[in-house]
Amino acid sequence: LSLPKESGLGGAPYLHLFQDFWCPTVHVQGVNNFQKHFDAKDNDVFVASFPKSGTTWLKALAFVIVNHHRFPSFDHHPLLSSNPHQLVSFPEFILSHDLHDNILSLSNMSEPRVLGTHLPFPSLPESITKSNCKIIYICRNPFDIFVSAWEFFPKLKLVSLPALTFEETFEKYCNGIMTFGPWWSHMLGYWKESIARPNKVLFLKYEDLKENSVFHVKRIVEFLDSPIIQGGDSNEVIENIVNLCEFEKMKNLEVNKSGYIENITEKKNLFQKGKIGDWINYFSPSMIEKLSKIIEEKLSGSGLSFKVHS
Numbered sequence: 001l002s003l004p005k006e007s008g009l010g011g012a013p014y015l016h017l018f019q020d021f022w023c024p025t026v027h028v029q030g031v032n033n034f035q036k037h038f039d040a041k042d043n044d045v046f047v048a049s050f051p052k053s054g055t056t057w058l059k060a061l062a063f064v065i066v067n068h069h070r071f072p073s074f075d076h077h078p079l080l081s082s083n084p085h086q087l088v089s090f091p092e093f094i095l096s097h098d099l100h101d102n103i104l105s106l107s108n109m110s111e112p113r114v115l116g117t118h119l120p121f122p123s124l125p126e127s128i129t130k131s132n133c134k135i136i137y138i139c140r141n142p143f144d145i146f147v148s149a150w151e152f153f154p155k156l157k158l159v160s161l162p163a164l165t166f167e168e169t170f171e172k173y174c175n176g177i178m179t180f181g182p183w184w185s186h187m188l189g190y191w192k193e194s195i196a197r198p199n200k201v202l203f204l205k206y207e208d209l210k211e212n213s214v215f216h217v218k219r220i221v222e223f224l225d226s227p228i229i230q231g232g233d234s235n236e237v238i239e240n241i242v243n244l245c246e247f248e249k250m251k252n253l254e255v256n257k258s259g260y261i262e263n264i265t266e267k268k269n270l271f272q273k274g275k276i277g278d279w280i281n282y283f284s285p286s287m288i289e290k291l292s293k294i295i296e297e298k299l300s301g302s303g304l305s306f307k308v309h310s
């Protein structure tokens, strides 16, 4: 495969190496503002992820769980008409502009707040790491992340970059160059923290969530100490949550129901198949060998591993 594409995987000038990660240049100021001006509250819930790992899905799940007392009806739920990125914003992006107003609107959000971040753990604002707020991290196998990103980034209205082939983009990815990368230090930062502070960071894998949604959504409910777990109908509620956030619904929200997404994209379908293992249709044998070796090398001794086929 050698499709020339503009890509957010491509490095400078779109990406800027900042605090040891590849930050979108347009958001360096937003990250600085987030670090300096954001005040975490003890009951905040953060959804953290490396891009293309299932962020939208986890944002939807966390929003529904945390707000179940406000929106108990699954037939008239805000998620039926709003994109998860509208319901759960990324402070590092919104604080890139209108700092005063956006800080104010963040502090006026109804509590508990659910917010998202793509920042690596060491770059989180101190108030997040030091307060009692909770972080749920989702990670995905690096093969599927790459393909999802390869298909996704050209759909954003980014600054024009020289077209890179699939192979050239892959080489950069293998060197850690992708928005918020390197992917290995991003994952390992949260992985280690989840082991050191299991009450602070819940580490989820996309593949597990996909294959056993009810079980892992229950883990989220328990981690957040949600009142859902005490209800006599908790199993039914959890099944309803899983159904409300299932792939086709998320895909339709991305495509149809969001002015937010319309503003940043030209094409409409931002998701591919929402599957484990679609990368097999893209990678050559030498690419498989190369990425497998990098995964082994980078994650060696950490205890973190991935399922790469369904």
Ligand code: A3P
Pocket (backbone or CB within 6 Å): 049, 050, 051, 052, 053, 054, 055, 056, 057, 144, 147, 148, 149, 151, 210, 245, 246, 247, 248, 250, 251, 270, 271, 272, 273, 274, 275, 278
């Ligand atoms: P694909 O591009 O492989 O389809 P992010 O939200 O971090 O950008 O991740 C996007 C990926 O998550 C896309 O993967 C998308 O299909 C997948 N995804 C989103 N919602 C999902 C859901 N409810 N179930 C399974 N996968 C989902």
